[in-house]
Amino acid sequence: MKKYNMPLLLGSVVLLILLLIMLFPDLFANQSPYNIQHLRFVHENGVLDIQRAPFKPDEDYWLGSDHLGRDIYSYMIYGTRLTITLGLLIALFEFIIAVPLGLIGGFGNNVVKIVIEKCNTLFSAIPALLIAIIVLNLDFFAGQDKFYSIASFVVVLTLVGWARMGVLVLERVKGILTMPFIKGEVAIGKSNVSIAIENVLPHLAPELIVLFFMEVARSLTLLMQLGIFAIFVGNLGLISDASAGVPINLDISFEPEWASMLSTSRALLTTAPWAVLYPALAFFISVLGFNLFGEGLRLRGRERFFSQKTTIKGLLGFFALILILNLFNHKDYSVGYAEIPSLPQSVFIGTESSQKTAHFIAERMHTLGIMPLEDSGYIIPYDLDQTAMLTHQSMALSTKNQTIILEPNIDFAFLSTDDISETAQIYDARKLDLFTMHAPHEFDQKFVLIEKKYYSEHALASFIKKIETNSAAKGVLLVSESDTQIANLTVQTGDGNRIPIIEINQKTAEKFISNENAVLTVEAKTESLQYDGFNVVGILPGSDPYIGEEAIVVGLGYNYLNQSGEDVFKFNINLMEAICGLSENRRSVIFVFLDGTLTKWQHGIHALTEDFPYSSQDLQVYLDLTGLKQASFGKIEFSADQAPITRQFAWSLARQVEDQLVKSGLEISYLSAIFTDGSYFFPEHQAYNAMFWNRGVPSIIMGTLDPEDTAIDVEMLGRILLKSISDNNY
Amino acid sequence: MVDYLIEINGLKISFKQKNGFVQVVRGIDLKIKRGEIVGILGESGCGKTVSATSILRLEDESAIYDSGQIFFKGKELTDLSESEYQKIRGNQIAYIFQNASTALIPHKKIGKQLMGVLKRHDLPRSKEKILVTLESVGITEAETVYEMYPFQLSGGQNQRIMIAQGIICGPDLLIADEPTSSVDVALRKVILDMLKEINRKTGMAILMITHDFEVINYICDRVVVMYGGLIMEEGPMAEVMSNPLHPYTKALTYCAQSIYQNGSDLFTLSGAPPTPAEFKLECPFAPRCSFKRSTCMLEMPMMMEVDDRKVRCVLYREEYPDVRSDL
CATH class of the missing domain: 3.40.630.10 (Zn peptidases)
Structure with missing residues (x-):
């Protein structure tokens, strides 16, 4: 009649459930944890009711919602991954530091020994919680993105907690070294390193494994406590209301995570207790699970001895699992170019x-x-009524000695025109006050040169209208802001009475200005677009x-x-x-x-x-x-x-x-x-x-x-x- | 000039205690030739184990070498670094412990442990060699034993395995710390025979630490008697056993012989050996010696040479010829 190892059994069940939730949250959650819904319309017995978040637990929100309307249940399910991973990482890193240092110290290195002991004293005198709160509240840590936030948490909490393990390992190592067979190992000439690995570690291992799970439980507890103080991974640190002179922080996390729920729900304890109790329950069950598992292992370990191989295999398998969990998220986001045969060389509107x-x-x-x-x-x-396609456009500047031909869509571009063919001089109106045009007749029979960058679209439109109505200008030349390419293929057409508006670039403008009495010839032909x-x-x-x-x-x-x-x-x-x-x-x-x-x-x-x-x-x-x-x-x-x-x-x-x-x-x-x-x-x-x-x-x-x-x-x-x-x- | 394997000169060792130091070994000189079997005889606390382990620097960190040198094949060992020492241990000088069952690694199979020794000293890791060695120490089912754990074997088997572990690298010297004290009588002979055999075949020297007369008798070429942190007498085994020079040695032989004689009284020696804390600059045996002179309590007697033997007793100075005859 074998007595069952109850702690191991219960603990394993809990851990298994947690693992499943971590791997397949979709199976458990019924909603997305991100849905923020402040108001809700409920139809009940023919009566329309408006509810305001936080919502009570009901058939949609199984465990209710928080003050932003996020479903507590789904949030907890999705948050399992991050929270448990944090706990595991912290325990893992504590061990990575504590075990080697404990070994070195146990073998007699006094410097290391003193370091371990002093760190331990320091961090037990000042509560880890307090240190963590102070450090993680620094501005440096506020609003970090996911990776850095997790890293900072793990680093800070590891540094605060490792010394406890360190002292334990130190004591154990010392104890193991007093066993008689150690002398035997020394007598055959083994170095300290091999003794540590081959003899000490296998004796330590069972106890360390048990301690690991206890340590995970402890880290989770610490995370929970920090959460209440609004210290959690990915705290955006937003300010919701600063009107009273005191910023009230809106502590929300962008990633689902248990500790954050405790912080956002502190105020809701009396009004919406489900928002606080259920996350706390989640923590409680997880901590219990890890502790039970560790205890169960210890009970089992008494009967068996872990050989070196199984120890290493067990540890490796465990961490491979954690790695897999995080790699699960890796996705391929390449897009590439579609293969489309026989695409037209150019696609333009209305054609x-x-x-x-x-x-x-x-x-x-x-x-x-x-x-x-x-x-x-x-x-x-x-x-596309008011639009036409330019079938022909040209511009040439003639001076006494030469004729400069300008390139369409490089030096100039028509913005708006009908079919035209004009030759005229240029009037440099850049320095004029266009808002009050005193002498619009000066523009008659000339192209008006205006600098675009000083005016808004609206202003320009009004100038052009004024020029149209009050003068007999031949056209408007707009100098564009920068040396960027200007190009245009469609133009706005008018009813035959509009004057052409042409955009030119700086270089072209310079040419115009430097050649005082030059004459500009402009031609354009348009065609209405075929299609809509x-x-x-x-x-x-x-x-x-x-x-x-x-x-x-x-x-x-x-x-x-x-x-x-x-x-x-x-x-x-x-x-x-x-x-x-x-x-x-x-x-x-x-x-x-x-x-x-x-x-x-x-x-x-x-x-x-x-x-x-x-x-x-x-x-x-x-x-x-x-x-x-x-x-x-x-x-x-x-x-x-x-x-x-x-x-x-x-x-x-x-x-x-x-x-x-x-x-x-x-x-x-x-x-x-x-x-x-x-x-x-x-x-x-x-x-x-x-x-x-x-x-x-x-x-x-x-x-x-x-x-x-x-x-x-x-x-x-x-x-x-x-x-x-x-x-x-x- | 004889080529000595081990030469110890004036070795003094102290241990750190809570309130100061206490000198446990107060100046010993010891020479071991190649292929020789030397026994150190003495009661508990006389410093014999410390002297022997000091050759391999195996004792605690609290041990301090006050003075003296140890030479191994002409090379001074006291200068060596820890890693150099690790090369010698198990390889050129082996040490076997008193209680094999605890000195072997409990959680490793026998085969693996022995393989580990070979591995440590960069020797070919051949299972063959291990099996052969196990057989040479008298383990009959070497293949089976290869896969077993120490706790599954008897004390005698473990002791043999311990010896196997010591000799597998073919060392020049084997230091055996009371190898037969935790073993039954029948096995004792077997083990001693085995050691003799190995010595004969391979020329490996043995330094045997023991408090058992019969062991000395059976196996040693030379014997060294220690008392109170010093060597009291030294010489070829047969001579020392048949004709002890030092009063202490004499008393010891009387004690041993009296068990076999059918007399009604067992010869005992009153008093007890001094603890290191009680060491003084006088002959340590003086309080119990029946041949005590006045000078014995005033100064430490020097080591005297008598033919090819040595003895530390004032009686062997010139002035006391008559007393010697009483011994």
């Missing part, structure tokens, strides 16, 4: 190529399982019953003029496919392929935002990738200004993308934005403002700059984007 490509995209969406949003299908056309603009829109439905309605929107372009742009298009297609392939698409993803991204006013987003086919409330974020124009480029243009922290999902996605960009060492150029009306506005890129200002959807903008430089590949961005989206979805 046949755009129509064909739009159909191609719609087909691709269909194969990927993306559904159309409108009944009419994926393709949403829009009017085509936006292709589709939705990949989300899998989660609760948050599946929420969606992230990904905006991509499909217009291009050269091979580099074609590569970007291939990349975009693959990106769409890769996003569909992500395993945890709880929320829906809306893919929007916009037409006219190469033009200013015909950009598809304007038409789309006038009547977006999805409820804006459910749109969590708009990831605007229409700025990706080259496959290889020098800088990344980025802005998260339109994803403020109050829009948590968008904000955390933007944070992740930015962090990754910075980490990968890519050069970032931040879009200049103006803060107005409580939000940010991009003065130079109307298209970027559309979603945020028209629909209230927070936007993250990314684009490519410096096409001459080929340091960065758009592929790299793909990786970063996929990882960020995946991580943010969790």
